[in-house]
Amino acid sequence: MRDSATAPVELLPVAFIDLQAQRARIGARMEAAIGRVLAHGGFIMGPEVAEAERKLAAQCGAKHVISCSSGTTALVMALMAKEVGRGDAVFVPSFTFTATAEAPAIVGATPVFVDVLPDTYNVDPASLERAIAVARQTGLRPACVIAVDLFGQPADYDALKDVTSRHDMWILDDAAQGYGAHYKGRALGTCAEITATSFYPSKPLGCYGDGGAVFTDDDDIARRLRQVRVHGQGHDRNENVRIGLTARLDSIQAAVLLEKLTIFDAECAERNVIAARYTAGLAGVVATPVVRADCTSVWAQYTVTSPRRDRIAASLQTQNIPTQIFYSKPIHTQPPYRGFPVAGGGLPVTERLAQEVISLPMHPYLTAPIQDRIIAAVRAAVA
Ligand SMILES: Cc1ncc(COP(=O)(O)O)c(C=O)c1O
Incomplete structure (x- = not known):
């Protein structure tokens, strides 16, 4: 049996969030x-x-x-x-x-x-x-x-x-x-x-x-x-x-x-490097996240949108790459909240995003070879 240090990159397990690497x-x-x-x-x-x-x-x-x-x-x-x-x-x-x-x-x-x-x-x-x-x-x-x-x-x-x-x-x-x-x-x-x-x-x-x-x-x-x-x-x-x-x-x-506070600033910087790498690899393939010029992000999630979201999720799953949908059911559509008021004009952006968002693995310990594999998988899914 191979250990993870010698396994080819396409066989390495991919964590959505890797707390063990942080340990x-x-x-x-x-x-x-x-x-x-x-x-x-x-x-x-x-x-x-x-x-x-x-x-x-x-x-x-x-x-x-x-x-x-x-x-x-x-x-x-x-x-x-x-x-x-x-x-x-x-x-x-x-x-x-x-x-x-x-x-x-x-x-x-x-x-x-x-x-x-x-x-x-x-x-x-x-x-x-x-x-x-x-x-x-x-x-x-x-x-x-x-x-x-x-x-x-x-x-x-x-x-x-x-x-x-x-x-x-x-x-x-x-x-x-x-x-x-x-x-x-x-x-x-x-x-x-x-x-x-x-x-x-x-x-x-x-x-x-x-x-x-x-x-x-x-x-x-x-x-x-x-x-x-x-x-x-x-x-x-x-x-x-x-x-x-x-x-x-x-x-x-x-x-x-x-x-955790002793490494938090370093981890935030690492998350930003990983986000930039995703954005460079996925631009034009899916809608990549927009961070305003006057803001920074800590990238709790790296979330893209695509009308072919479900195809991307299914395709990545077959390659053991985990993804998550945050959020597939807007709160105002959930049973305990249906009776509460909504803004005039409704929530059309919320409803579209629920159909199109998909979050990719994101944590400070995501290595470049694994990230390349994720990027290639997304590109292939929408090709
Ligand atoms: C936007 C937002 N608000 C509130 C919470 C609630 O935090 P907790 O799970 O610590 O109660 C979460 C946690 O997932 C969240 O993402």
Whole structure:
């Protein structure tokens, strides 16, 4: 039997996201870091949690970082801290992961679905305007928009602020896929009133389980977020000042995050090299992703579009090359969400993208020979 070092490239297994390759880089340090938590035993709010929050704040420049138990919880905490609830409209893209729309529904607000732009797949400010009009007609109070940095690229915060400032709304950045990216030179975490992110293992910055964080520069919102994270606790555990959750980040996950942060910038740079290589190899064959000149992306996904998407997926599958469809069913078409309003004019871009997108393997450890094999397979599928 051949080992993978000697197998021909066409037989090498292809990972969609390769966390084992990352372990080869930092595994020993990671095990030592986890071992330190096991030794001190402070599993809840141990010193690693405050340290990870400090490092994240220093990295993106946010004044406050409140770590928490998942990206979904981070979104819910932000809405709870701002007391968003019944009668409030929260505008969300339908072309995103479910959690973006789930969070407003959990707090009793009404998600109102907005279309995305055809080039960046991020919220379309003109569709947001039309959605606000629909919300007002149905008697809802426009509260905020959840701007998703889809596939790793920031939404257009200045264009969104033009809309939200006219309607007395605020912006919640869902940076679950984009943390580490920059908008006009500013790091995500500082581009909206509140930013939420996820440390789910497959995210560009992931831990070894569930985790997340909320970022804000506002002292009062930060204080409320810390209360929400632990049952609405006030000065001590005998005082409850609001309704809250059990939503802390475990010390072990914080220790994992601290190790991953040491290589995060290098990994983001490597992802960009791999994305550029894909784009050079696939230009003119499929529609390759567009990153705005004033943004950077962390390439949570490398997602192309093609009317022959299903053919590409089937063909790559026969060659053991994994692909994923993010997202084949827009959220507004899913049963729990069908009753919620959508922007005037509907969501035609979202509906087309659901038919045409396909995400290719993307991680910092994708080698050039494997990538060449993927590029050749896509080219052959559409030939
Ligand atoms: C855009 C977006 N928002 C929110 C989440 C939720 O994060 P988590 O899985 O940590 O709850 C995800 C995770 O997949 C996501 O991609």
